[in-house]
Amino acid sequence: MLSFVVSRLLQAFAVMASVSFLCFVLFNFVGDPVNNMVGQEASQQDREEMRRALGLEDSVAVQFVRFAGNMATGNFGKSFRLARPVSALIVERMPATLELVAVAALLALAMGIPLGVLTALRRGTVDTGAVMTFSLAGVAMPTFVIGILLIYIFSVECKTWAPALGLPPGFCFPSFGRGETVKVGGWTSGLLTPSGLKAIVLPALTLSLFQMTLVLRLVRSQMLEVLRTDYIKFARARGLYDRSVHFRHALKNTLLPVITVIGIQVGGLVAFSIITETVFQWPGMGHLFIQSVQFADIPVMAAYLVMVSFIFVAINFMVDLLYVAIDPRLRVDRARVGTAGG
Amino acid sequence: MNTASSGALQRFFDSDMWWSFRRSPLTVAAAAVTVVFFLAALLAPWIAPFNPFDPRSLNLMDAFTPPAWSEGGTARHLLGTDNQGRDMLSAIMYGCRVSLMIGLAAIVFSVSTGVLLGLLAGFRGGWVDSLIMRVADIQLTVPAILIALTLDGVARVALPKNVHDQVAIWVLVLSIGFAYWPQFARVTRATTLAEKNKDYVNAARIIGVPGIAIAIRHVLPNALGPVLVIATIELALAIIAEASLSYLGVGMPPTQPSLGTLIRIGNAFLFSGEWWIVIFPALALVILSLAVNLLGDWLRDALNPRLR
Numbered sequence: 208m209l210s211f212v213v214s215r216l217l218q219a220f221a222v223m224a225s226v227s228f229l230c231f232v233l234f235n236f237v238g239d240p241v242n243n244m245v246g247q248e249a250s251q252q253d254r255e256e257m258r259r260a261l262g263l264e265d266s267v268a269v270q271f272v273r274f275a276g277n278m279a280t281g282n283f284g285k286s287f288r289l290a291r292p293v294s295a296l297i298v299e300r301m302p303a304t305l306e307l308v309a310v311a312a313l314l315a316l317a318m319g320i321p322l323g324v325l326t327a328l329r330r331g332t333v334d335t336g337a338v339m340t341f342s343l344a345g346v347a348m349p350t351f352v353i354g355i356l357l358i359y360i361f362s363v364e365c366k367t368w369a370p371a372l373g374l375p376p377g378f379c380f381p382s383f384g385r386g387e388t389v390k391v392g393g394w395t396s397g398l399l400t401p402s403g404l405k406a407i408v409l410p411a412l413t414l415s416l417f418q419m420t421l422v423l424r425l426v427r428s429q430m431l432e433v434l435r436t437d438y439i440k441f442a443r444a445r446g447l448y449d450r451s452v453h454f455r456h457a458l459k460n461t462l463l464p465v466i467t468v469i470g471i472q473v474g475g476l477v478a479f480s481i482i483t484e485t486v487f488q489w490p491g492m493g494h495l496f497i498q499s500v501q502f503a504d505i506p507v508m509a510a511y512l513v514m515v516s517f518i519f520v521a522i523n524f525m526v527d528l529l530y531v532a533i534d535p536r537l538r539v540d541r542a543r544v545g546t547a548g549g
Numbered sequence: 550m551n552t553a554s555s556g557a558l559q560r561f562f563d564s565d566m567w568w569s570f571r572r573s574p575l576t577v578a579a580a581a582v583t584v585v586f587f588l589a590a591l592l593a594p595w596i597a598p599f600n601p602f603d604p605r606s607l608n609l610m611d612a613f614t615p616p617a618w619s620e621g622g623t624a625r626h627l628l629g630t631d632n633q634g635r636d637m638l639s640a641i642m643y644g645c646r647v648s649l650m651i652g653l654a655a656i657v658f659s660v661s662t663g664v665l666l667g668l669l670a671g672f673r674g675g676w677v678d679s680l681i682m683r684v685a686d687i688q689l690t691v692p693a694i695l696i697a698l699t700l701d702g703v704a705r706v707a708l709p710k711n712v713h714d715q716v717a718i719w720v721l722v723l724s725i726g727f728a729y730w731p732q733f734a735r736v737t738r739a740t741t742l743a744e745k746n747k748d749y750v751n752a753a754r755i756i757g758v759p760g761i762a763i764a765i766r767h768v769l770p771n772a773l774g775p776v777l778v779i780a781t782i783e784l785a786l787a788i789i790a791e792a793s794l795s796y797l798g799v800g801m802p803p804t805q806p807s808l809g810t811l812i813r814i815g816n817a818f819l820f821s822g823e824w825w826i827v828i829f830p831a832l833a834l835v836i837l838s839l840a841v842n843l844l845g846d847w848l849r850d851a852l853n854p855r856l857r
Contacts, residue, residue: 348838505706519691
C-alpha cells in the first residue's frame with residue numbers, strides 16, 4: 208500500500224514537473240518575454256535592465272527552479288493582455304467554473320444513475336430504447352452544438368412557443384452570463400440569487416449531457432453484469448423483494464467502477480467547461496484561457512495549464528486511493544494471496 | 550489479377566462481416582450517410598451549386614436568404630445563404646471537405662505514431678516499454694480535447710501571426726493527431742506481446758528475417774483489426790475535436806472554413822432569427838459524427854464477437 212502511494216505520488220510529481228517545464232519553455236523561449244512586456248519605444252538600456260530584473264541572464268536551470276518556485280507559491284506573473292496579476296484573475300474566475308462543474312456533475316449523477324438502473328431493469332422496452340437512442344446522441348453531439356441548440360430552443364425560440372403554451376413571460380432562460388452574483392467571503396456565488404440559478408441551468412445541462420450518457424451506459428452495463436451473478440440469484444431464491452435485490456444488492460456493487468469514472472470525468476468537466484463557457488459567455492477560467500490563447504497571453508495560459516494539471520493530478524491520485532480503499536481485491540498484498548490461492 | 554480481385558470480392562460477400570452488415574439496417578444507413586458525406590466532400594468543387602470562395606459568385610443582394618421551403622426562400626439556394634450571400638449548401642460541402650481532411654489526416658498521424666510506439670514498446674520491453682506506456686497512461690487520464698487545445702495554443706503562440714492562417718490546417722492535424730495516439734499504442738503493444746513468442750515468429754527469426762520485417766509483416770497484421778475499430782471511432786472524435794477548436798476560434802480561419810468555423814460564424818446570427826446559418830452546419834456535423842460512430846460500433850461488434 209505504501210509503495211503504491213509513493214509510486215503514484217512520484218508519477219503525479221513527474222506530471223507536474225513536465226507541465227511546468229512546458230510552461231517555462233513557453234514563457235521564456237517563445238517570443239521575447241522582454242518584448243512582450245516593454246513598449247515599442249523602450250530604449251536598449253531599459254531592455255537590458257528589464258532582462259536583469261526578470262533574471263534572464265541566469266542559467267536555464269536556475270531560471271527553471273525560480274519559475275517552478277514562483278508557480279508553486281501562486282505567483283504567475285502579470286497578464287500581457289489585462290496588465291493585472293494572473294493569480295488575481297484566476298481567483299476571480301475560479302468560482303464561476305467550479306460552480307458550473309459542480310452543478311453539472313450533480314446533474315450527470317442525478318440523471319445518469321437512475322436512468323442506467325432503469326434501462327438495465329427494463330430491457331427491451333420502448334422507454335429503454337428511447338433512452339439508449341438519446342444517449343447515443345449524447346455521445347455523438349459535440350458540446351458546443353448541444354449548447355447552441357439549447358440556446359436556440361430555450362432562449363431564442365422560447366419567446367414564441369412559451370407564451371403560446373401559456374407559460375409565464377419570464378420562463379425563458381438567459382443565453383449568456385451568470386446572472387446576479389453574491390459575494391460570500393472571497394467567493395462570488397451565482398447559486399444564491401434567482402437569476403443566477405436560472406442562468407446556470409442551460410450551461411450546466413450542456414456540460415453534463417455527455418458525462419450523463421457516460422454514467423448511464425456504465426451503470427447499465429455494470430448492472431446487467433451484476434444481475435447475472437450467483438449472489439443475486441441467491442438473493443432472489445431467498446425470496447427478497449425485487450426492490451431490495453435491485454437497489455441494496457445489485458446497485459451497491461455497480462457503483463464501484465462508477466466512482467472511478469466519475470472521478471476522471473470531473474477532470475473532463477473542467478476541460479469541457481472551456482467550450483461550454485465560450486458558448487454561454489460564462490465568466491470562468493475556461494473562457495479566460497481561450498481568450499489568452501487568442502491573444503497569445505502566455506502568463507495566463509501557463510497559469511491555467513498548471514492549475515488544470517494540478518486539478519487532474521489531485522483527482523486521479525484521490526480516485527486511485529479511494530478505489531483501493533473501497534475494493535479490497537485491489538489491495539496489493541491481498542491480491543497476491545488471491546492469485547496464489549486461485 | 551482480375552480473377553484474384555474478384556475472388557477476394559466474392560470472399561468478402563460470403564464473409565460473416567458482410568452478413569452482419571446487411572442484417573443491421575442502422576449500420577447500412579450509417580454507411581450510406583458516411584458515403585454521401587465523403588462523396589460530397591470529395592466532389593465539392595464539381596458538384597456544389599456555387600463556389601463559396603469565388604468572390605464573383607457572391608452577391609450581397611442575396612445575403613440572408615432563408616431556406617428554399619420557408620417564406621422568401623428561392624430554389625437557387627436550397628439551404629439559404631449567409632450574411633455575405635454565400636450559398637449554405639455549398640459552404641457546408643466545402644466545410645465537410647476541410648473537416649474530413651483534417652480528421653483523416655489526424656487519425657493517420659496518430660495511427661502511425663501509436664502503432665510505431667506500440668511495436669517498439671512490445672518488442673523492446675524494459676525501460677523503453679515502461680516509458681512509452683507510462684506516458685500513454687498519463688495522457689489517457691487527460692481529455693484529448695484539452696491536449697489538442699494546449700498544443701494548438703502553444704503552436705499559435707510560437708508561430709508568427711501572419712502565417713497562422715496558412716499553417717492552421719497542419720497545426721490542427723498535428724495537435725489533434727497527437728492527442729489520440731495512446732489507444733493505438735496500447736492495442737498494438739498488447740498484440741505484440743501476445744504474438745512475439747509464438748512459433749511462427751520464432752520460425753521467421755530462425756530463418757533470418759530481420760526484426761523490423763517481423764514486426765511489420767508478421768506481427769502488425771494481427772493488430773490491424775482492433776486498430777481499424779479504434780481508428781473509426783476516433784475519426785468521429787477527431788472531427789468533433791477539430792470542429793470544437795474551430796468553434797472556439799483557435800482552429801480553421803474564416804477564409805478556409807471547416808464545419809466548426811461555419812458554426813462559429815453562424816452563431817452570431819442565432820439571435821437575430823437567421824437560424825439556418827448556424828443550424829445546418831451543426832446538423833451536418835452531428836449527422837456525420839453519428840454515422841461514423843455507428844459504423845465504428847458495428848465494426849467493433851463484427852470484428853470481435855466476444856465483446857457484448
